[in-house]
Amino acid sequence: MSRITTLAEFIVERQAEFKYSTGELSRLLTAIRLASKIVNREVNKAGLVEDIIGAAGNENVQGEEQQKLDVLANELFINALRNQGECCGVGSEENDDIIVYENERSKKGKYVVLMDPLDGSSNIDVNVSIGTIFSIYRRLDDNAPVTQADFMQPGSAQVAAGYVIYGSSTMLVYTTGHGVNGFTLDPSIGTYCLSHPNMTTPSNGPIYSVNEGNYFEFEEGVRKYIDQCKQKRMSARYIGSFVADFHRNLMKGGIYMYPATTKAPKGKLRLLYEANPLAFLVEQAGGSATDGKARILDIQPTELHQRTPLFIGSKEMVEQVSK
Numbered sequence: 392m393s394r395i396t397t398l399a400e401f402i403v404e405r406q407a408e409f410k411y412s413t414g415e416l417s418r419l420l421t422a423i424r425l426a427s428k429i430v431n432r433e434v435n436k437a438g439l440v441e442d443i444i445g446a447a448g449n450e451n452v453q454g455e456e457q458q459k460l461d462v463l464a465n466e467l468f469i470n471a472l473r474n475q476g477e478c479c480g481v482g483s484e485e486n487d488d489i490i491v492y493e494n495e496r497s498k499k500g501k502y503v504v505l506m507d508p509l510d511g512s513s514n515i516d517v518n519v520s521i522g523t524i525f526s527i528y529r530r531l532d533d534n535a536p537v538t539q540a541d542f543m544q545p546g547s548a549q550v551a552a553g554y555v556i557y558g559s560s561t562m563l564v565y566t567t568g569h570g571v572n573g574f575t576l577d578p579s580i581g582t583y584c585l586s587h588p589n590m591t592t593p594s595n596g597p598i599y600s601v602n603e604g605n606y607f608e609f610e611e612g613v614r615k616y617i618d619q620c621k622q623k624r625m626s627a628r629y630i631g632s633f634v635a636d637f638h639r640n641l642m643k644g645g646i647y648m649y650p651a652t653t654k655a656p657k658g659k660l661r662l663l664y665e666a667n668p669l670a671f672l673v674e675q676a677g678g679s680a681t682d683g684k685a686r687i688l689d690i691q692p693t694e695l696h697q698r699t700p701l702f703i704g705s706k707e708m709v710e711q712v713s714k
């Protein structure tokens with residue numbers, strides 16, 4: 392049997408790459424890794440256990456119906472990060488405001504985490520891949536109380552980011568700004584194992600991913616780009632779970648688009664916990680991400696739940712549509 396590297400080992404091996412104190416990032420990633428395993432267990436029960444599937448009966452701040460698993464995943468990640476102690480606060484899709492940890496250990500934490508605890512939640516009940524997205528920043532001032540400003544840093548200031556995909560297998564993929572590495576969960580031993588070292592994405596690819604039902608609502612340049620994709624006989628692939636669409640395109644090459652529409656002139660996806668983390672990751676894999684004009688990672692955020700149009704994936708394709 393060839394030697395297996397577990398995620399726990401890998402994090403320790405590579406912690407010297409991290410520009411702040413060693414150990415801190417390891418502990419943060421440990422919290423995320425643990426919570427994701429519990430979410431994975433719960434996701435796999437969907438369909439069997441009544442209290443997992445379906446709507447939770449409330450809406451989040453964006454007026455979207457929360458699913459039971461959205462709420463559960465959110466609690467699991469918030470609790471795991473609080474228990475670890477390196478994180479002093481969390482911004483989540485499922486919470487109107489930032490959560491500031493009050494326990495003594497977490498208060499001293501030097502990092503804030505932004506997350507989409509369950510991405511693609513409309514796909515939970517129909518057995519289609521879903522995910523978790525996370526983004527980690529160093530707080531602005533270790534000695535001042537954590538405020539919303541700590542969460543409003545541009546994506547270029549991220550110290551780590553990644554996603555978990557709960558799919559035909561469960562994978563955790565992350566970057567600390569030194570390339571991208573992917574780990575597959577071996578369910579028989581409950582351990583993430585390095586399966587995709589040094590992931591890179593092709594500069595061009597055969598896939599375009601967009602909700603084409605909105606075609607007549609896109610601006611002309613985007614419509615023309617989509618027309619060209621068809622003329623080139625490219626493959627249209629759209630799951631409706633951003634993480635899953637992104638992961639496939641990262642592996643195979645392609646572009647994912649969620650452009651502005653006449654109904655949603657700022658697009659649908661959220662800058663801080665959907666666009667930024669995957670923009671950081673795609674750049675680390677050799678790809679690119681823009682809002683149609685500007686680089687996603689350069690945008691100065693103004694609101695916690697701010698939306699942005701998004702074009703992300705293979706570099707040449709993103710450049711072409713962003714001209």
Ligand code: AHG
Binds near residue numbers: 633
């Ligand atoms: P979430 O489940 O976290 O609210 O995210 C849903 C997002 C994203 O995952 C997906 O790509 C997109 O919404 C799909 O939107 P449309 O149904 O409008 O295509």
Ligand code: MN
Binds near residue numbers: 511665
């Ligand atoms: Mn999402």
Ligand code: MN
Binds near residue numbers: 507508510
């Ligand atoms: Mn979500």
